[in-house]
Amino acid sequence: MIHIRELNKKFGKHHVLQNINLQFELGQGVALIGPNGSGKTTLIKALLGMVIPDKGEMLFNGSSIKNQSLYRQNIGYMPQISRFPDNMKVGQLFNMIRDVREDIKADVYDWELYDSFEIEQMKTKRLNILSGGMKQKVSAALAFLFNPKVLVLDEPTAGLDPVSNEILKEKLRKSITNGKLVLITSHILNDLDEITTHVAYLMDGKTQFFKSLEQLKMETSEDRLNKIIAHILNGEEAVHA
Numbered sequence: 608m609i610h611i612r613e614l615n616k617k618f619g620k621h622h623v624l625q626n627i628n629l630q631f632e633l634g635q636g637v638a639l640i641g642p643n644g645s646g647k648t649t650l651i652k653a654l655l656g657m658v659i660p661d662k663g664e665m666l667f668n669g670s671s672i673k674n675q676s677l678y679r680q681n682i683g684y685m686p687q688i689s690r691f692p693d694n695m696k697v698g699q700l701f702n703m704i705r706d707v708r709e710d711i712k713a714d715v716y717d718w719e720l721y722d723s724f725e726i727e728q729m730k731t732k733r734l735n736i737l738s739g740g741m742k743q744k745v746s747a748a749l750a751f752l753f754n755p756k757v758l759v760l761d762e763p764t765a766g767l768d769p770v771s772n773e774i775l776k777e778k779l780r781k782s783i784t785n786g787k788l789v790l791i792t793s794h795i796l797n798d799l800d801e802i803t804t805h806v807a808y809l810m811d812g813k814t815q816f817f818k819s820l821e822q823l824k825m826e827t828s829e830d831r832l833n834k835i836i837a838h839i840l841n842g843e844e845a846v847h848a
């Protein structure tokens with residue numbers, strides 16, 4: 608579905624992505640994790656065409672995404688920080704985005720998060736007065752609205768209250784079961800446990816590993832993602848010590 612080959616990106620002298628090779632398929636929940644500044648958001652932005660790589664290629668369904676934009680219709684994106692037009696109201700934003708995608712038929716729409724997050728009740732609120740968590744809800748509902756095959760979520764649970772967090776996680780779980788590809792970054796590894804089928808771990812712009820959760824569980828004899836990662840990192844420290 609998504610093939611990333613020998614991807615490189617420098618910002619000035621800072622080599623932020625170094626020879627990244629990854630392959631994601633429908634039905635996977637890929638946890639893209641790694642320390643602050645390891646390149647996760649840059650990789651996501653490259654995939655969305657928001658950052659232009661220096662070298663390497665990315666294929667979506669077998670076709671290069673270079674200078675393409677149509678493939679993005681298949682991706683629902685929830686950014687780390689949502690920036691909305693300040694004076695627009697929530698309802699106007701949804702209307703505007705639906706107008707942009709007039710090709711999408713009404714029966715394709717997925718209103719589940721819109722309903723669960725009770726966005727109808729905030730329809731008349733201006734976007735610039737929404738709390739951080741409310742903005743996250745709007746952003747999540749928009750990412751799912753057109754029922755895309757691929758969901759890319761950059762720290763989606765940061766700022767969500769526990770009930771909303773569970774709603775989003777359940778939605779992601781269902782989406783993966785129904786054959787969508789979910790690519791998600793988070794530092795809250797507990798949030799990823801029930802969603803993850805594969806883990807891509809980035810460090811200093813390099814892929815440290817990309818493995819299925821099952822394989823990682825077997826290798827570490829740990830069950831939870833935070834324990835698995837701690838096990839691997841402690842092992843590495845021991846090796847380097």
Ligand SMILES: Nc1ncnc2c1ncn2[C@@H]1O[C@H](COP(=O)(O)OP(=O)(O)OP(=O)(O)O)[C@@H](O)[C@H]1O
Binds near residue numbers: 621641645647649
């Ligand atoms: N537009 C830019 N110009 C210059 N440097 C950038 C730019 N965008 C990102 N960087 C740098 O690239 C590195 C990777 O940033 P990125 O946001 O991809 O990390 P991340 O893994 O998502 O981090 P976090 O976990 O903190 O969100 C950082 O050192 C960052 O300062």
